[in-house]
Amino acid sequence: MQLKISHTTSYHYDAPVPYALQQLRLRPKSRPDQIVRSWEVKIDGGQRQVSFEDEHANTVELISFDPGVSEITVHCAGEVHVTDTAGVIGKHTGFVPLWLFERSTSLTAIGPQVRSLVAGFDKPAEPLDQLHALSAHVLEMVPYSTDQTSSELSAEQVLSARHGVCQDHAHVFIAAARWLGFPARYVSGYLMMNDRVDQDASHAWAEAYVAGLGWVGFDISNAMSPDARYVRVATGLDYLGAAPISGMRYGKGAENMLVKLQVEQQ
């Protein structure tokens, strides 16, 4: 399936910003089942400083704001050809040892809530079935809802809140999968929802490592494994390691962010 994507993120500030940097992880990964035909990242109000490939093979770009701007826009556009692999990404590559994906992070810390979640569902013997059951259980315990209070909740906090968005689902799933002994990671990317061109936001899901099969994706929020409508952009131990845009800024003043995202089939 050929997907055409246009993704614009604009930040507006109350006051001119003297100095700020942003780290972008906005370039889809190229792989045999996900061929990036074209991709462009344009910045209005800032300069590209450096770019490098991080430990998870994400392309990272560091941009700086032009001095004194009060608005900056990051615009990505391109076409990606995706083949449906039923969520299977396959064998682990690169220098990052698999055990790193069993490491807890602050957003995926394992506490009483995660442990009780894991204790509270029937676990089929087959690892893959177990992970599907976990995914369903997470959605059951944390129904999808956009009325959230904070954007960076930990898995424990999400389980207390009892509702969440895709990012929250991914964090709970990752923490629980690690507690079950599976290496697990966070994926940020795009999903074409069938009924619309204008998507609400960029998407997030999780991948777990199953011996013999390799990495397998789980979109907890949509109760399925990713198919040809999913574009993998960045991966990491949690949201912070795979965030499309993260940054730091000198100066006070409130920030307003606006996202416009279109994903459509070519």
Next chain:
Amino acid sequence: MANTPRFYDEMFGTGDGPRAPYRDYDAWFSGEEVNNLRRKSMQAEALFRLTGITFNVYGMGEETERLIPFDIVPRIITAKEWSTLERGIDQRVRAINSFLHDIYHRQEIIRAGRVPAEMIARNDAFLPQMIGVAPPGNIYTHIVGTDLVRTGENDFYVLEDNARTPSGVSYMLENRETMLHMFPELFSQVKVRRVSQYPRSLRRSLAACQPPACSDYPTVAVLTPGIHNSAYYEHAFLADQMGVELVEGADLRVVDGRVAMRTTRGYTPIDVLYRRVDDDFLDPMNFNADSMLGVPGILDVYRAGGITIANAPGTGIADDKAIYSYMPEIVEFYTGEKAILKNVPTYRCSEPEALKYVLDNLAELVVKEVHGSGGYGMLVGPAASKKEIAGFRAKLMAKPGNYIAQPTLSLSTVPILTKAGLAPRHVDLRPFALASPKGVEIIPGGLTRVALKKGSLVVNSSQGGGTKDTWVLED
């Protein structure tokens, strides 16, 4: 010269006179008035105070700035002894750099089963952001301060590898400067190798690690956390001696893909940054977000080849005290040679059998935190009270993996000058090594730390230790 036979005194043996290396010094010393030397010693202190060489001591209620006491009796090492130490340190530094490259790439040493994966996996000093990063020349640790102790004529042990940010080199230089100033005639009677080339060597060694983005003669700078840091004096001193800028995080920005410092002529890119800021505080965008001391984005520039950071982030994985216990294997794995310098036998309390032994023998052992430094949070069994041992036992049992234990070493002694004349005190030695793609250079000398309290085995300056000038004799 009464000396308890339990310890090896480097100046006086069991015979009548001094040992060979100290003969010339002793001849000079015998011709001096003790009272006159005491006066000189006080002058030395005044001199240090004048130059401003001070040290903040942590854990004393408030941070107290004070002088590290200087003793005027030098610690003397023969050319032959030094040659062994030099070869041993060189070998170790090369092994550590190979180990770091391996740990952040293929991890062959773990695949080979020589170091268990948990040692790395459970270690906070391991930085995932460094995976796959190959610093210029594959040098991770550029400046190493290997801590050595001596227990006998030919028995030197490595106590710690200090591969992240060793401090104390300014004392090596100032101590020599002071000795030369006070006793110029002494240096014409005894041929001592010089150490004053250190700043030049440091600058040359750092410059040799220039990043790919550097096209000209490399610009070097020293990054300090600021005047409140205990080693600020040393940061300023080294920058001054090298003739490079001393900068703080707030002076630096990312400009044109480089880390640049504000100067009167605008922003100038830095090629090699000798940073004295810990990993955690180095880059609030990539590490501790609350850090006000670091440079946002410096790790990104580093990973893109725009700057060299010395020592490299993530180097701490090699000077962790639990990893230390694997150093003989590490040296052999990467150099194909047996380690020239001995390791102190180390019990890893994470291992049940070792833990049992340690708990049964707390009164005889030295127990240290795996990630600790500066002599904090350690137990010196033989010197501790029953209450202290009981308290430590509880801490140890709560988190065994946090600790290692070693036998209490019979550290050698060197005399210090007291009111009553010479009296033996325990010492250690920290030579300084510089690594670059051109090789490893070890300055003949180092920092000798001395426990000023009679019988004390803790030489750390933060625990009331002093320093001595360290002499390596010419051949």
